[in-house]
Every structure is written in structure tokens, then in C-alpha cells.
Amino acid sequence: MKSELFCVYTIQTAVLETITECPVCGSSHFNPFLVCKDYLVSLQNFTIQECQACGFRLTNPRPDANSIGSYYKSEDYVSHNDEGKGVINMAYRIVRNYTLDSKLRLINKLNGRQGRVLDVGCGTGAFLESCKKGGWQIIGMEPDRDARTIAQKKLEAEIKPNLNALTGTKPVDIITLWHVLEHIPNLNEVIPQLHQLLERKGTLLIAVPNSDSYDAQYFKEFWAAYDVPRHLYHFTPTTIKPLFEKHGFKLVEKKPMVFDAFYIAMLSTRYQGGKTDYLKSVRIGLASNTEASRTGNSSSLIYQFIKA
Known part of the structure; x- marks a missing residue:
């Protein structure tokens, strides 16, 4: 199946793995939560389940480590290329230029000076x-080979393929994961590694979508930030806090990412109706941010953690 709206890529038969234990609380009991379609690559349906004990949501079953890479092979996957076309990709890059400045200001404020950032x-x-231009010493990790090659050329620096390749690295002042945690399959292995790589008084910044937000509840299975099967987990403020606490982190603050509500709404209206409804996207984005000002449930949130 192929349409003028969605470029569908052929996926070889994926091997699916089933998660039998909640990464947050260890429970083995899950309820069906939602069935969502992969609109970016395969048009396959994937199930999101919810832990009966703590409410943590995860894509389950999911493609295994040897299969998941195929689901990223799209020219519309903007974080892995710098040349995606279309109005939505253009909007993403315009907003990104602004948010890069705000992220740099944030780490400068939190650290009080330029330092080492991973x-x-x-x-x-x-x-x-942006950090390099701002005087920071930079370290990068990126598992995707194509994106890593682009980054290394742009930064004139080595980018590591995984966290294991950073073993023995001098601890850093700031670690950031900008919409990355939801892609990491082995949370309870990676979070301790982050803890070890961070200075004693360092800061860990985690940005993830919030599946309890107004726009998530409005769009339901069409909410673009579910992004199955690339998003393996679907965090909320209630579930992310205990996950990091059990690995020695303390939540200090959470900050809204107001532009995400509009960007996600643009993609969601496209998935819902077959084409992007820009007026509706603005309306839902405004409604989501207005509701979030009361509840704290923004479409996406930045969580600031420190070592406990």
C-alpha cells in the first residue's frame, strides 16, 4: 500500500519480543491500553500495554534488536537527517533553532559555567x-551509523556508538537525552551507566513525550508521539520519577516544552484525517498548553534529575 500522503517502506518480517516484567516496578501483569499504527514506515499495528501495578506504558510486543533499525529508515525521520522535506519538517527545523538556544541557556544556568556535556x-x-559554539567541551553518543557520520563531520569530533564505548571517560557535568529515553530498550542497564558517567553534583536532563497530556488524550491512537514501534516506552510524570529514583537519582524540577504540542498536533491531524489540518493543530496545541499550565501535563516535559 502506498499513497501520496505516506511513503511506506518495505520491512522484512520483524522478529517481535515480549516484555514480561515492568521496568519500573517489576510486575508481570499488563492490561491492553491502545493499538496504534506505525504511520512513518510500515503501516503495521502495535499494541501499547499498561502495567496493572504502577501504570507504566510500553509497546509490547516490540521488534527485537535486530529488527528495530528497519523502522527508522525514513527520510521523514528528522533527527537522523538534516534534509527532510515538507512543511512539517521545515517547521521542526525552525522551532529547533529556537529551542537549541533555550537548551544552551538552560545548561549554562544549571551548571553556572561552561563545562563538559554528554x-x-x-x-x-x-x-x-550549539554547545561547542557556546564554549562547552562536548561528548556525543549516537547508535545510528548514518546520523553518527553526519555528526562527526559537522562537529569534527568522534561520536561514540554506545555507552559502553564511554567506559573510563572522565565524569561530565551535564548529561542530556532529548527525546531519546523512549527509544532505549534496556532502561535498567542504561540508567545506572548514566549515573556513573555523571559528576557527583551533575545534572541529568531527560526530555520525553507525556502520554497523560491533553493532546495525547484528544488524539488517542492517532497521537503522533506514541510513534510505535520506535517509541518503546510512553512516560508520564507519575511513572518516570520512581524509575530514576530506584537508580539513585532525585527529581528536582520538570519544565514544559510548549512547541511540542503544536508539532505533535500537526502530525496527529495528518494521521487522523489523511492530511495536516494546520488550524486544528494550532487549536489543540493551545488547548494542550493551557491545560498543562493548570495540571503540569505538557505534551512533552524536560525532567531535571540530580544524584540523590
Whole structure:
């Protein structure tokens, strides 16, 4: 199946794996939560389940480590290329230029000075490029080979393929994961590694979509930030806090990412109706941010953690 709206890529038969234990609380009991379609690549349906004990949501079953890479092979996957076309990709890049400045201001404020920053899942290196220009010593990690090659050329620096390749690295002042945590399959292995790589008084910044937000509840299975099967987990403020607490982190603050509500709404209206409804996207984005000002449930949130 192929339409003028969605470029569908052929996926070889994926091997699916089933998660039998909740990464947050260890429970083995899950309820069906939602069935969503992969609109970016395959048009396959995937199930999101919810832990009966703690409410944590995850894509389950999901493609295994040898299959998941095929679901990223799209020219519309903007974090892994710098040349995606179309109005939505253009809007993404315009907003990204603004948010890069705000992220740099944030880490400058939190650290009080320029220092060492590690960006996990750095994509094509846009954030690290901003940090480098701002006087920071930069370290990057990116598992996607194509994106890593672009980043290394742009930054004139080596980008590591995984966290294991950073073993023995001098601890850093700031670690960032900008919309990366939801892609990481082995949370309870990676979070301790982040803890070890961070200075004693360092800061860990995690940005993820919030599946309890107004726009998530409005769009339901069409909410673009579910992004199955690339998004393995679907965090909320209630579930992310205990996950990091059990690995020695303390939640200090959470900050809204107001532009995400509009960008996600643009994609969601496209998935829902077959084409992007820009007026509706603005309306839902405004409604989501207005509701979030009361509840704290923004479409996406930045969580600031420190070592406990």
C-alpha cells in the first residue's frame, strides 16, 4: 500500500519480543491500553500495554534488536537527517533553532559555567554544535551509523556508538537525552551507566513525550508521539520519577516544552484525517498548553534529575 500522503517502506518480517516484567516496578501483569499504527514506515499495528501495578506504558510486543533499525529508515525521520522535506519538517527545523538556544541557556544556568556535556542519542549533532559554539567541551553518543557520520563531520569530533564505548571517560557535568529515553530498550542497564558517567553534583536532563497530556488524550491512537514501534516506552510524570529514583537519582524540577504540542498536533491531524489540518493543530496545541499550565501535563516535559 502506498499513497501520496505516506511513503511506506518495505520491512522484512520483524522478529517481535515480549516484555514480561515492568521496568519500573517489576510486575508481570499488563492490561491492553491502545493499538496504534506505525504511520512513518510500515503501516503495521502495535499494541501499547499498561502495567496493572504502577501504570507504566510500553509497546509490547516490540521488534527485537535486530529488527528495530528497519523502522527508522525514513527520510521523514528528522533527527537522523538534516534534509527532510515538507512543511512539517521545515517547521521542526525552525522551532529547533529556537529551542537549541533555550537548551544552551538552560545548561549554562544549571551548571553556572561552561563545562563538559554528554548528549546521548545526539542524532546529527545539532545540540552539541550549539554547545561547542557556546564554549562547552562536548561528548556525543549516537547508535545510528548514518546520523553518527553526519555528526562527526559537522562537529569534527568522534561520536561514540554506545555507552559502553564511554567506559573510563572522565565524569561530565551535564548529561542530556532529548527525546531519546523512549527509544532505549534496556532502561535498567542504561540508567545506572548514566549515573556513573555523571559528576557527583551533575545534572541529568531527560526530555520525553507525556502520554497523560491533553493532546495525547484528544488524539488517542492517532497521537503522533506514541510513534510505535520506535517509541518503546510512553512516560508520564507519575511513572518516570520512581524509575530514576530506584537508580539513585532525585527529581528536582520538570519544565514544559510548549512547541511540542503544536508539532505533535500537526502530525496527529495528518494521521487522523489523511492530511495536516494546520488550524486544528494550532487549536489543540493551545488547548494542550493551557491545560498543562493548570495540571503540569505538557505534551512533552524536560525532567531535571540530580544524584540523590
